[in-house]
Amino acid sequence: xxxKPTTGLALLLxxxxxxxxxxxxxxxxxxGAAAGDDEPMxxxxxxxxxxxxxxxxxxxxxPPAPEPIDMTEEQVCAEQYSSRPTTQTVVVGDxxxxxxxxxxxxxxxxxxxxxxxxxxxxxxxxxxxxxxxLGLQTGQTMTIRNSDGVLHNINASPSENRPFNVSQPVEMDxxxxxxxxxxxxxxxxxxHGWMAAYVGVLPHPYHSVTATDGSFSLETLPPGDYVVEAWxxxxxxxxxxxxxxxxxxxxxxxxxxxxxxxxxxxxxEPWVLTHQGEPGHAVGADRP
Amino acid sequence: xxARTAGPGAGTRRAAxxxxxxxxxxALALVALAPTPxxxxxxxxxxxxxxxAGCHGVDGDGQGPAAGRMLPRPRDFTVGLYQIRSxxxxxxxxxxxxxxxxxxxxxxxxxxxxxxxxTRAERNALVExxxxxxxxxxxxxxxxxxxxxxxxxxxxxxxxxGREVFELIECNRCHGPAGRGDGTxxxxxxxxxxxxxxxADLTEGWMFNGGGTxxxxxxxxxxxxxxxxxxxxxxxxxxxxxxxxDLWSLAHYVRSLSPGERPPVxxxxxxxxxxxxxxxxxxxDDAWDEVERYWVPMVGQILLPPRWFNPRVDGLWVQALHDxxxxxxxxxxxxxxxxxxxxxxxxxxxxxxxxxxxDAGSTAGAGPGDRLTVQFPATATEGMERPFFLQGDARRPxxxxxxxxxxxxxxxxxxxxxxxxxxxxxxxxxxxxxAVWEAGQWRVLFSRSLTTEGEDDPPFAVGTAIPMAFxxxxxxxxxxxxxxxxxxxxxxxxxxxxxxxAYVAPVVALALAFGLLLLMVRRAQRRExxxxxxxxxx
Numbered sequence: 001x002x003x004k005p006t007t008g009l010a011l012l013l014x015x016x017x018x019x020x021x022x023x024x025x026x027x028x029x030x031x032g033a034a035a036g037d038d039e040p041m042x043x044x045x046x047x048x049x050x051x052x053x054x055x056x057x058x059x060x061x062x063p064p065a066p067e068p069i070d071m072t073e074e075q076v077c078a079e080q081y082s083s084r085p086t087t088q089t090v091v092v093g094d095x096x097x098x099x100x101x102x103x104x105x106x107x108x109x110x111x112x113x114x115x116x117x118x119x120x121x122x123x124x125x126x127x128x129x130x131x132x133x134l135g136l137q138t139g140q141t142m143t144i145r146n147s148d149g150v151l152h153n154i155n156a157s158p159s160e161n162r163p164f165n166v167s168q169p170v171e172m173d174x175x176x177x178x179x180x181x182x183x184x185x186x187x188x189x190x191x192h193g194w195m196a197a198y199v200g201v202l203p204h205p206y207h208s209v210t211a212t213d214g215s216f217s218l219e220t221l222p223p224g225d226y227v228v229e230a231w232x233x234x235x236x237x238x239x240x241x242x243x244x245x246x247x248x249x250x251x252x253x254x255x256x257x258x259x260x261x262x263x264x265x266x267x268x269e270p271w272v273l274t275h276q277g278e279p280g281h282a283v284g285a286d287r288p
Numbered sequence: 289x290x291a292r293t294a295g296p297g298a299g300t301r302r303a304a305x306x307x308x309x310x311x312x313x314x315a316l317a318l319v320a321l322a323p324t325p326x327x328x329x330x331x332x333x334x335x336x337x338x339x340x341a342g343c344h345g346v347d348g349d350g351q352g353p354a355a356g357r358m359l360p361r362p363r364d365f366t367v368g369l370y371q372i373r374s375x376x377x378x379x380x381x382x383x384x385x386x387x388x389x390x391x392x393x394x395x396x397x398x399x400x401x402x403x404x405x406x407t408r409a410e411r412n413a414l415v416e417x418x419x420x421x422x423x424x425x426x427x428x429x430x431x432x433x434x435x436x437x438x439x440x441x442x443x444x445x446x447x448x449x450g451r452e453v454f455e456l457i458e459c460n461r462c463h464g465p466a467g468r469g470d471g472t473x474x475x476x477x478x479x480x481x482x483x484x485x486x487x488a489d490l491t492e493g494w495m496f497n498g499g500g501t502x503x504x505x506x507x508x509x510x511x512x513x514x515x516x517x518x519x520x521x522x523x524x525x526x527x528x529x530x531x532x533x534d535l536w537s538l539a540h541y542v543r544s545l546s547p548g549e550r551p552p553v554x555x556x557x558x559x560x561x562x563x564x565x566x567x568x569x570x571x572x573d574d575a576w577d578e579v580e581r582y583w584v585p586m587v588g589q590i591l592l593p594p595r596w597f598n599p600r601v602d603g604l605w606v607q608a609l610h611d612x613x614x615x616x617x618x619x620x621x622x623x624x625x626x627x628x629x630x631x632x633x634x635x636x637x638x639x640x641x642x643x644x645x646x647d648a649g650s651t652a653g654a655g656p657g658d659r660l661t662v663q664f665p666a667t668a669t670e671g672m673e674r675p676f677f678l679q680g681d682a683r684r685p686x687x688x689x690x691x692x693x694x695x696x697x698x699x700x701x702x703x704x705x706x707x708x709x710x711x712x713x714x715x716x717x718x719x720x721x722x723a724v725w726e727a728g729q730w731r732v733l734f735s736r737s738l739t740t741e742g743e744d745d746p747p748f749a750v751g752t753a754i755p756m757a758f759x760x761x762x763x764x765x766x767x768x769x770x771x772x773x774x775x776x777x778x779x780x781x782x783x784x785x786x787x788x789x790a791y792v793a794p795v796v797a798l799a800l801a802f803g804l805l806l807l808m809v810r811r812a813q814r815r816e817x818x819x820x821x822x823x824x825x826x
Contacts, residue, residue, distance in 0.1 A: 153519040155480075155517065165513075165518070165519040166377060166519050166520050166522075167524060169458050170529055172524075190478070193476035193477075193478075
């Protein structure tokens with residue numbers, strides 16, 4: 001094994017160096033340290049010249065039947081439902097609106113700065129996450145709440161950020177934040193295999209999660225050209241180009257259908273477009 | 289498979305150790321001359337490519353050629369996610385944390401320990417090289433280990449409090465009420481890769497990844513096992529839901545669920561002669577508490593196709609008694625499900641979906657149930673001669689006792705090769721079984737007369753050592769047929785009853801000796817009296 005002493009020697013040298021020179025340096029804040037806490041930034045957006053984007057995401061065709069959840073193992077949660085609870089993956093409203101779509105500005109905001117908003121709450125109630133899809137700004141505190149009082153663990157598996165997995169056996173709050181932009185971060189509870197949530201982290205506040213009527217709005221955007229992306233956990237992503245003018249509200253719509261289910265966008269690869277809404281001529285070429 | 293057992297390597301290792309020592313001295317003198325730490329990465333790469341890439345892949349992505357049969361999969365170093373750390377959840381491991389896993393391996397997985405295979409310098413270089421696979425190491429501050437106080441001592445009160453905390457923070461949800469990995473959430477557990485993963489059996493502390501001491505357990509409660517369902521409980525202490533002392537009590541309690549140290553593997557299982565009367569007829573008889581238990585490690589059957597790389601049963605506790613007429617063998621093992629259990633229906637399918645290129649004829653889902661086979665040679669053997677350990681062969685058949693969770697009997701069979709077993713006729717079945725499944729544990733009792741009228745039943749002669757081996761199947765883990773766990777051969781030795789003479793002789797001898805002593809004392813006293821009288825007259 002040690003036929004080449006010179007090799008071993010070099011190895012040792014290197015090891016000594018590596019071991020000896022690596023020390024020092026404080027770790028600083030933990031994973032939960034919010035980047036924006038100490039530096040109250042003001043927005044570089046002039047509200048008096050801003051405009052808005054709003055619209056709806058609709059589902060065309062017959063949506064799949066809601067997937068029932070068997071909660072018999074957790075009676076505390078099961079008792080909260082008069083009929084059998086279902087997963088929040090595909091929720092289509094009466095008017096055909098698709099809920100839980102994460103709509104956000106993907107391109108067109110370079111050069112702007114934004115203050116870190118106050119904490120957003122991710123609640124665990126009835127052994128489901130509320131909201132099922134949550135938008136955060138980088139560094140913004142996420143207050144993870146256990147309203148059930150039964151054991152949950154919150155297991156986040158990001159790719160760009162560091163993961164975490166914390167236990168909440170009683171009613172309590174736990175705070176975490178993500179310092180790096182990432183769409184989307186999956187969260188799960190290992191105690192209740194059906195519990196899933198997705199968190200989108202952006203360096204700006206222009207994100208919205210569609211309600212059951214499929215509506216969304218992105219408000220107080222500086223005038224200009226944007227690429228707006230709509231992300232759905234089952235049907236992937238689509239983009240639209242939109243121009244925002246002072247005082248105006250640009251209307252855009254997205255449509256999803258069941259045929260898109262076969263090719264969901266891998267998590268953490270949101271910039272690869274797979275469905276309708278070709279990237280085309282990307283305006284504001286820089287990612288925010 | 290275990291690199292440490294390679295016999296001829298011992299000399300090489302000593303030579304390597306000597307060489308490393310000499311080199312250390314030289315390196316100390318020269319270390320100032322070394323230009324950059326980049327050299328570490330070059331050498332680490334060589335060590336890695338030779339010893340690690342087969343499983344972890346040359347690119348460190350856990351996709352090596354051998355990875356496809358492993359569950360859990362080899363670590364993907366590119367994501368910078370490490371289970372065993374001294375740092376908080378989500379944080380990177382320290383160099384010492386990575387080195388520890390290289391040194392000790394990950395028990396219960398395919399990852400062996402390397403401390404006796406690679407030099408310290410090679411292992412250190414590996415640590416540096418592994419860190420280059422993930423961008424997180426370069427872009428993050430130096431990881432700081434969590435600061436823990438030293439472990440407080442244990443006490444009865446702390447163990448009681450530990451049990452309370454176990455229930456308060458619901459460890460049982462995954463680990464089960466007695467800690468054997470049979471919690472209600474256990475069948476649905478998955479790791480970050482979406483692969484089925486098991487909650488640790490807390491009664492086998494010597495198998496714990498990251499160490500089995502109270503400190504090790506406490507540290508993992510604080511850090512969690514990132515990438516797995518095991519969370520960190522640090523936030524509970526910070527939020528004062530429980531105290532740090534509570535967590536220490538829990539660590540003591542978890543520690544108390546396992547033997548003090550790794551049970552030794554002993555080749556001879558002694559069936560003690562039950563002087564107190566007939567052997568117990570149930571697995572729950574208190575008499576078993578007084579009977580010595582022997583640990584028998586089990587491994588997946590990977591010699592004959594279809595092979596099995598994901599065995600559930602990693603060991604059995606074996607106890608044996610005889611009363612001169614009847615032999616009783618009690619086998620106890622951890623199994624999180626009483627197969628077939630509907631809650632585990634999908635488990636085996638998920639396991640098989642992960643396996644790359646399973647052998648033809650492999651299991652596709654849950655097997656019919658749990659099963660245990662005890663095997664003996666069908667015909668008398670001499671010396672170390674034994675049948676092939678996988679149910680014999682055409683030349684030397686094996687005599688089997690099989691218990692099945694899904695059907696009663698037939699227990700006795702003869703086999704001339706794996707799967708080629710012939711049950712004895714119904715009127716020739718002389719072995720009875722009694723089984724209990726409780727809190728993630730099977731206890732199965734086999735009983736048979738030492739001698740039977742069955743022509744094919746080898747007699748169990750008192751005072752002899754009879755070869756004995758085991759096979760186990762967990763149906764809900766997909767195990768059936770050739771795909772289960774196996775042991776090597778052991779010996780079952782039936783203890784001689786102590787003959788009555790052995791009790792009488794010492795008593796007689798003692799009485800005789802005492803009598804003689806009395807006699808001598810008497811004589812001496814008389815002689816003294818005789819001697820004193822004349823003297824007084826003088």
